[in-house]
Amino acid sequence: MTDQTTSTSSAQTDEPWDLVVVGGGTAGIVGAKTAARFGARVLLVERDRTGGDCLWTGCVPSKALLAAAAAAAAARTGGRFGVSAGPADVTVDFSQVMKHVHAAIQHIAPVDSIETLEASSVAVRTGTAVFTGVDSVEIEGERHTFRQALLATGAAPAVPPIPGLADVDYLTSDTVWDLDDLPAGLVILGGGTIGCELGQAFARLGSTVSVVEGAPRLLPREDPLASAAVAEALVADGVEIHTGSGVSSVETSGPGEGVLHLENGRQVPFARLLVAVGRAPRTADLGLSAAGVDIGARGFVVVDDHLRTTNPHIWAAGDLTGHPQLTHAASSHASLAVSNAILGLRRAVDLTALPRVTFTSPEVAAVGLASDRPGPGLRVIDWQDTHVDRAVAEGETSGFTRLVVDKRGHILGATIVGPRAGETLGEVTLAVAQGLTTRDLAGVTHAYPTYNDGPWNAVISDVQALLRRPAVQRAVGVLARGRRWWVGRK
């Protein structure tokens, strides 16, 4: 618990709230503020700190750590530009790094604070909410009734049932931000987004890092070319990668230390272990059965396309629903759920153009249809960063753009790998969302030289391929000959 105080403003326990929001992370805050803007009487309950995982233990600290790590990497590799800070000259003061991380959190925290929520006409209670019926909730002994509720309790690091793991003082994405000293050796269990981002960050800051991923490759949900680019970058940063083998047991040998025994017989010793194998929904002890809210086979709260749970008065958004566990999904889904709840709209979740970015170097950004598995009748257009002038100028040419398009050139999906791929993805996300074609994007002049040249050149190459079709060539020939005759007729 923090020193955030419990608000008593506009609290009434006798009159039902229009909306009770359980959880004060991204989904809860956006849901509560949106409902208040619609004129609803809203109560938000948060048991810990408003701001949730994104602010305190997720997006913000991880990107701040990656920024420090990128500075270290740039200092070490400046030699290729003739800028000499030799690898041995680069020192990292981990306490300063963590100061930067916590300063970034503190800078953003006021936006998500209780004070800001109250200023937006949301009443706030600090405490744990437990449903006691289909329209009632208890908060630290205080009973409240509601007309509708939004569940937004998020997810927490999952811990796999590996023999011996419970005996280890392992780290998770909840606790890693409390480290005072840089771990000399760090093994990360899980080579997904957290494993790759934090693995690269700690390696660049000076830890000896190994990543152990059960699937055959890192970032198994991404295009295999993207996985390969990230694996190559991690190896270049000194990370040891073990893929394709689960862990059969964990042996502890000292405080935080031990050995992972892999199913393939290998042993991976660790000074500290970080468990990053996914995030499990926080649904325990919420009283969901009293509320008539069902949980699905994978533990997520069951919602329909409109984000309504099995209790027609209770809605859910964010990490606990089984939708992609991303801040921008949590916020847009919370807004959607609340406009359905408060205004009676019938807006439905659409994941077609939901973007995702892994903030490694190179970044991996993707949206829409998988670029490695285009369906029948679809084409893949590739463009390498070796032909993107900005990438060449910056010596960062390992990246690429892959677009998935249909017969008529509609852009249906993309994977972009490289510096600032997350930013570059914005335009392609718009194209997927709005049903734009390669011709639409090719016809827009892009500033030179930017990393947007990757997707731009990709769509131009597609349009040029269309122009090379015999029928189009014939038509162009007719036009050119007609024009020659017209210009030279005198």
Ligand SMILES: Cc1cc2nc3c(=O)[nH]c(=O)nc-3n(C[C@H](O)[C@H](O)[C@H](O)COP(=O)(O)OP(=O)(O)OC[C@H]3O[C@@H](n4cnc5c(N)ncnc54)[C@H](O)[C@@H]3O)c2cc1C
């Ligand atoms: C290391 C890391 C990096 C990440 N980086 C990114 C990124 O770069 N980009 C991105 O889009 N996503 C990122 N994510 C994911 C992102 O953090 C989550 O998708 C997002 O925080 C989900 O928001 P939420 O509101 O669903 O849940 P949360 O933010 O988890 O909020 C839930 C809140 O509910 C509270 N709560 C739980 N139970 C109760 C109860 N019974 N009563 C009252 N309160 C309760 C909790 O204390 C918590 O504050 C990252 C996650 C991690 C772990």
Ligand SMILES: NC(=O)c1ccc[n+]([C@@H]2O[C@H](COP(=O)([O-])OP(=O)(O)OC[C@H]3O[C@@H](n4cnc5c(N)ncnc54)[C@H](O)[C@@H]3O)[C@@H](O)[C@H]2O)c1
């Ligand atoms: N940049 C971002 O947007 C960002 C960054 C970090 C986290 N997140 C969110 O947080 C979620 C959780 O991150 P995460 O990295 O924990 O989950 P993840 O699902 O991205 O990756 C977990 C990885 O662990 C592997 N794994 C599972 N069990 C294992 C085992 N027993 N042994 C070895 N490997 C095992 C999986 O194959 C998977 O590759 C992400 O899915 C994402 O939604 C987003």
